[in-house]
Amino acid sequence: MDFKLLENTPLYKAFSEVGKRIFLPEGIFYWSGRAKNEAELIGTIGSAFGYEKDFIEDGEDKWVPCYLKEIKKYSNLNVEQIVPYASIGGLPELRKIWKDWIIEKARFNSGEDKKNIDYLTKYITDPLVTAGVTNGIYLVCSLFLNKGEKIICPNKRWGNYDNIIVKNIGAQIESFEFFRNKKINLDGLRKAIQELDRVQDKIVIILNFPNNPTGYVPTKQEALDLINLLQQLQLEIKKPFIILVDDAYEPYIYNFREDILDVSIFYQLQQLEEEIIPIKLDGITKELLFYGGRIGFVTIGLKPIWVQDKYSLSTLKDEINNKLEGFNRSSISNSNHFYQTVAIKLFQDSGKEKIIESRNKVKLLLEKRCKKINQELMKIKSTDISVDPNSGGFFIFVNLNPEKIKASEFADYLLTQHKVGVIPIENPRENINGIRIAYSSINLDQIPEFIERIKKALSNY
Numbered sequence: 001m002d003f004k005l006l007e008n009t010p011l012y013k014a015f016s017e018v019g020k021r022i023f024l025p026e027g028i029f030y031w032s033g034r035a036k037n038e039a040e041l042i043g044t045i046g047s048a049f050g051y052e053k054d055f056i057e058d059g060e061d062k063w064v065p066c067y068l069k070e071i072k073k074y075s076n077l078n079v080e081q082i083v084p085y086a087s088i089g090g091l092p093e094l095r096k097i098w099k100d101w102i103i104e105k106a107r108f109n110s111g112e113d114k115k116n117i118d119y120l121t122k123y124i125t126d127p128l129v130t131a132g133v134t135n136g137i138y139l140v141c142s143l144f145l146n147k148g149e150k151i152i153c154p155n156k157r158w159g160n161y162d163n164i165i166v167k168n169i170g171a172q173i174e175s176f177e178f179f180r181n182k183k184i185n186l187d188g189l190r191k192a193i194q195e196l197d198r199v200q201d202k203i204v205i206i207l208n209f210p211n212n213p214t215g216y217v218p219t220k221q222e223a224l225d226l227i228n229l230l231q232q233l234q235l236e237i238k239k240p241f242i243i244l245v246d247d248a249y250e251p252y253i254y255n256f257r258e259d260i261l262d263v264s265i266f267y268q269l270q271q272l273e274e275e276i277i278p279i280k281l282d283g284i285t286k287e288l289l290f291y292g293g294r295i296g297f298v299t300i301g302l303k304p305i306w307v308q309d310k311y312s313l314s315t316l317k318d319e320i321n322n323k324l325e326g327f328n329r330s331s332i333s334n335s336n337h338f339y340q341t342v343a344i345k346l347f348q349d350s351g352k353e354k355i356i357e358s359r360n361k362v363k364l365l366l367e368k369r370c371k372k373i374n375q376e377l378m379k380i381k382s383t384d385i386s387v388d389p390n391s392g393g394f395f396i397f398v399n400l401n402p403e404k405i406k407a408s409e410f411a412d413y414l415l416t417q418h419k420v421g422v423i424p425i426e427n428p429r430e431n432i433n434g435i436r437i438a439y440s441s442i443n444l445d446q447i448p449e450f451i452e453r454i455k456k457a458l459s460n461y
């Protein structure tokens with residue numbers, strides 16, 4: 001495949017060697033596609049097919065993918081919807097459903113924001129299906145980061161970023177102190193961007209709101225300031241800014257503060273004219289409470305200036321899709337067919353409103369717990385702890401005074417002496433020493449006792 005349009009975009013400029021090299025060769029797909037349309041006898045498909053009656057007792061005279069009759073008792077879905085390989089980029093129906101879902105999640109007002117909806121619809125790629133958000137993060141980090149190159153990330157981040165970026169890819173994390181005075185530390189982010197500008201010809205940043213481990217979600221003003229900063233620096237630096245938006249916890253934003261940004265920051269970034277390219281990473285795992293379903297999505301924001309007309313826009317999307325599918329093909333090949341079908345059925349049979357209604361019951365549980373745990377933590381009057389700003393997700397983060405308390409030792413003490421389990425996060429080089437509490441797994445009525453034990457542990461420690 002030629003990448004004539006893609007090669008002239010800042011997206012391509014920012015690609016790693018893998019990103020530049022990878023593509024989906026025509027090979028099998030070219031010949032299978034042609035055979036489907038042109039052949040009378042097809043011998044191209046690399047999975048077993050047969051007449052059902054020839055391998056299943058009482059089977060029909062129907063040409064189907066061969067399957068074990070025993071699997072039937074675990075699902076009443078049609079075997080054709082679960083047994084064959086799914087397409088490399090994901091089932092087209094699911095990709096379409098998820099694109100509509102992304103547009104819905106922007107919550108643009110259909111009247112006054114019509115222009116924004118049109119722009120969003122037109123200038124995003126069809127979501128690529130990956131094996132969960134983790135796999136999507138690995139995919140995009142591989143596409144943009146060479147060994148030794150840097151990506152900017154707050155010091156408080158999901159630990160698996162380090163596994164993916166540093167240990168697996170061999171790239172580096174340019175970390176900045178996440179908060180200053182209980183707000184996002186934009187000065188720290190500015191310095192990190194300026195530092196990266198000295199050493200590489202692209203700026204890659206990963207953001208995650210609601211955040212793991214802190215539960216932080218920016219206020220509308222903070223989000224605006226963050227976007228202004230990115231715009232100003234991009235204009236100054238004139239290099240592509242790739243912003244990876246990890247939206248794993250997207251819907252879990254709790255509105256006990258009115259001024260909180262209650263949609264993903266992806267949507268504002270996508271509307272920018274500058275070479276600020278957002279990439280959305282989301283999935284059914286947390287969003288639809290379907291962790292083991294392992295279905296995630298990668299969606300890239302495009303710029304009108306990259307293309308001249310709608311035909312070239314469609315060609316550009318094909319070129320990008322080829323790269324993304326090339327990566328899937330060479331790593332996971334394709335994603336789980338069964339769970340893609342279940343996701344499609346969920347949207348088709350229940351509909352978005354029902355999905356949201358059912359999920360809201362869980363969201364309400366989490367919101368109450370979040371409020372409660374904040375209230376209970378506020379009752380601990382100790383200068384040795386502080387709680388990071390939070391209003392979403394599954395977690396809350398309690399910083400511990402590193403002069404007096406070592407997080408991992410305290411977590412051990414909590415566990416052995418007070419029978420309370422938390423995750424310590426300790427990284428002196430990045431100024432982190434604290435415990436992450438997953439209130440997502442503590443019932444509301446246990447929260448006072450949970451925090452009481454922490455209080456006791458702190459005073460006895």
Ligand SMILES: Cc1ncc(COP(=O)(O)O)c(C=O)c1O
Binds near residue numbers: 208295
């Ligand atoms: C911030 C963040 N991103 C991504 C993921 C991974 O999501 P998935 O289960 O879809 O791979 C997690 C899971 O804990 C997470 O906390």
